[in-house]
Amino acid sequence: MSGSRGDGDGRSEDKQVRYDQARYVENGQYEPLLSEKDLTRVEIGGEDDGSPLPDDLTRDSLELPELSEPELARHYTRLSQMIYGIDSGPYPLGSCTMKYNPKFTEDVAALPTAAVHPDRSERSIQGTLELLYRLQDYLGRIGGMDAVTLQPPAGAAGEFVGIRVAAAYHEHNGEGHRDEVIVPESAHGTNFATAALGGYDVVSLPSDDDGRVDLEALEAALSENTAALMLTNPNTLGLFERDITEIAEMVHDVGGLLYYDGANLNALLGRARPGDMGFDVMHYNVHKTFATPHGGGGPGAGPVGVVDDLAPFLPAPRVRENGGSKSETSYELFDPDHTIGKVHGYQGNWLVLIKAFAYIARLGDAGLADASAKAVLNANYLASQIGYDVPYEPFHHEFVASAGEQDAADVAKRMLDYGVHPPTTKWPEIVPEALMTEPTEVESKKTLDRLAAAFNAVADEDDPTLEAAPDRTAARRIDQTSAARSPRLSWQTLDLEDD
């Protein structure tokens, strides 16, 4: 079945990407550690060493690699070649929105005028304040929210702000007894962990048969103890929560707040806004929806938008207009009246926020709406080209296929051999052997055809082949059990082994 769909030319092998990732081997090992190239011990203090501090205030020595710039340039270039990024090929990691990161945004974030210290006087950094103000404004419009804070440095930090704001709001209204946060079974793990970090009891909500919130179960879970319901929409199956208006009413009727997890916002740009659906508070994942680079795990940024009633509780400070001259508006920082305080030492991941602003300013209304339209088209097209069953429909920007009798984790490993990044696997658990796939808008039809060919080639392969994969990557299958059983978390522990 592989690859014969699409344009029907049947030359499936031509559609597949085969590639070998760079792999350096030296003395039977891959690229050596810096510490294996050199370790130099520098003594500090002692007799006539010229140290400006007395010995009792200093350490004895420091032992680290001492290497030349050319050696380091090669080391890090080699390391980079042993990494698969979006610029290497398709990266359909579900719920992560791995879209192309426009190059020019790096240039604007690197402007020397962006390099300012957070303790500068407000009048001397009007440019920074203006950019933050304009980004607050953009995000408010996109989410349908009345007020926005840019401080949270990641999505989970944004969730934490939402939960702390909810707590402060209830406390302010004399309802501090509310001690439960409801989270759908299929939600992102961060939702549960964030609610727990905020001191809440987590009430887990099962899905109904069609993969959405079960209204009866929700009715049963809601009570006067409900502080908030955290919801992703579309949910992790890519399905829109059609009953969202009713859900919002139910939550509001018991005095709870409705929280929107922005992880899947790339499905909705220009077509629906959380604020219009009845959500009271939401976070935006700018590293997902607004194309800032994921940087091997971060930094991201997780701004939070709220409705008017919650604005007084947002973190301090925020930015607002402050009159100014005829020709130029001026901006100032202010603390919301009942602020929860801070969730970051300063104002979050500034350099990331610049990139997000630039992306939104580049795309504008039409570009943003088109991004979501193409993201949803791409997910639907890709799903139509693969043989794996997709049990829940109609999905939007992502779909969850089932690997069926195959092990989804093994399927993923084997897909690496076809030069593509695999989907998120084994989650959400409602789909057996889940392959959670989000191609984003940046893939062309040709790339999607190649991606489909990779899925289909792997679907036709037997278990031993899958279990032996991958073999074209920089490293072969890595032993996870051994890594966890005897943790070796630094080069110092490797030295101990050698001794």
Place this chain on the structure above:
Amino acid sequence: MHGSHATGSPYAPHTDEERSQMLDAVGAETEADLFDIPEAVQFDGEFDIDARSERETRRLVRSILGRNDDLTELLGRGHYGYYIPSLVDHLADRSEFLTSYTQYQPEVSQGFLQALFEYQSLLVELTGLEIANCSMYDAATALGEAATLAERVRDTSGHRVLVPDRLLEGRRSTLENYVAGTDLVVEAYPTDDGNVDLAALEEATDEEAVMLYAENPTVRGTIEENLEAVGDLAVANEALFVLGSDPIALSVLQRPADVGADVVVGDASVLGLPTSYGMGLGLFATSEDYLRQVPGRLVGASEDSTDRRAYTLTLQTREQHIRRERATSNICTNQAWVALRTAMHAASLGPNGMVDLAERGVTRAEDLAERLDDLVGVKAPVHDRHHFREFVVRVDQPAPAIASDLEKRGFAVHVVGEHEIQVCVAGVSDARIDSFVTTFREVAR
């Protein structure tokens, strides 16, 4: 034509022909047919955001940020502007580093994992503690995570977290938010001439204390002299000793493990990031006793099927995507790329360069303090201590007026009291420091 910008995203490559083929394949006339959004919540309005060309967008951002004054910043207090070697920018900007994500597929992510493993090893050497994670957001959030770790690992019934009275407001407030969902209570203990007031801390510490926090150097730039005694106090009361520092300071100051620190937090982006309006990199290192309680991601060494050493994220059962509400933290997206930059900057300096940079922070601060102290109406440093890269200055005139006059002449300093300013030498050239002294002489008299 690809991605006609008049109608769509410039980064969606579909031609009209491809688009119709794809729509045909899924049985839809337009993309709109693919959306399952009830009419009541459909948005058919506009954001009123104009699309721009790349060039126009760059011009817009340049023009907005152009409103920032070009000042020489003698600013520190937790965020520093050290010189970043070009090597760091050029190599960290390689798109494989920039455009990959969390290493869920380690076989295609060896390079990033190895760089993070090397970062962890750097911190292990600097702190003397066995475990370092591969990043928190910043110093403030790392401090918050240390407190929740203390709550999990301490058997005592206590709930007191003791922090210095001069703790930065952003750190104090973040810490308060992190412990809001626990029984922990944050309390301040006094400092004396910049450093820990040991007698007062002894007085304040009892078996109800679960965590003692101190910083070295302190927020006032002084170097702590009593860290071992703080460590002993923590042991005697079965409290966790959490020490705040950074990789440059740790290159020469007392090794945390040698003074009994159980956890080290701080901002590691002093290496790797220029001034970035407070964006940071949370350093988090701890004893192997608390391995299973560490927040955040850990990279470990293992073997692949050819028996060669390979790296992977490990001990993930601590993390939110597996353990959910019982996870050690809610962190997912972290600061990995900043950690990469920090590791690159450290490697570029080497141990000689790091020690040299740290020692120059001591001598240059000392020199500048001496020169300012010579001026009429100025006393520097205020504290009779050794200093690291920054110090507090007493001025006879009101400090805000001095700072404002300095700003008009191109220099930014901290106002930390009615008659106190704070200055930092990190990243400031000798020529600019000379010019600063001259200017200071003019404004202080």
